[in-house]
Amino acid sequence: MNAEVTRYIDELQPWQADVCRQLRAMIHTTIPAVEEQIQYGKPHFSKNGSHAAVIHVAKSKVSFMVFNASEIEAVKGVLRSMGTGERKVADIPEGHVVDYDLLAGVLAETSAGL
Numbered sequence: 001m002n003a004e005v006t007r008y009i010d011e012l013q014p015w016q017a018d019v020c021r022q023l024r025a026m027i028h029t030t031i032p033a034v035e036e037q038i039q040y041g042k043p044h045f046s047k048n049g050s051h052a053a054v055i056h057v058a059k060s061k062v063s064f065m066v067f068n069a070s071e072i073e074a075v076k077g078v079l080r081s082m083g084t085g086e087r088k089v090a091d092i093p094e095g096h097v098v099d100y101d102l103l104a105g106v107l108a109e110t111s112a113g114l
Helices: 003-010 014-030 102-113
Strands: 035-039 042-047 050-058 061-064 080-081 087-093
Touching: 003 014, 003 035, 003 042, 014 042, 014 050, 014 102, 042 080, 050 102, 061 102, 087 102
Parallel strands: none
Antiparallel strands: 035 042, 042 050, 050 061, 061 087, 080 087
């Protein structure tokens, strides 16, 4: 695991750090050979040199974005389309129960071809 990503997570609000640690663990379980780094100030996760996922933290939420998601349907209140739909985002506010299994399934599907 990348030390810069660890520092990024460790400096967050406790609830955000907890969500990010769980997302990070889920990403590593789903994509065993994933590479992680800080790009554009956010943790980026790549497979075979291609972006697979990004974690972005804002004041009131943690966002988890996957790439190559054109074939993934948006799920109201859970997963929204971004841009042309090639990216899908889960916005996680404080206190929200996160379905990490659902997100792992989406990530597995979107990263399979990388």
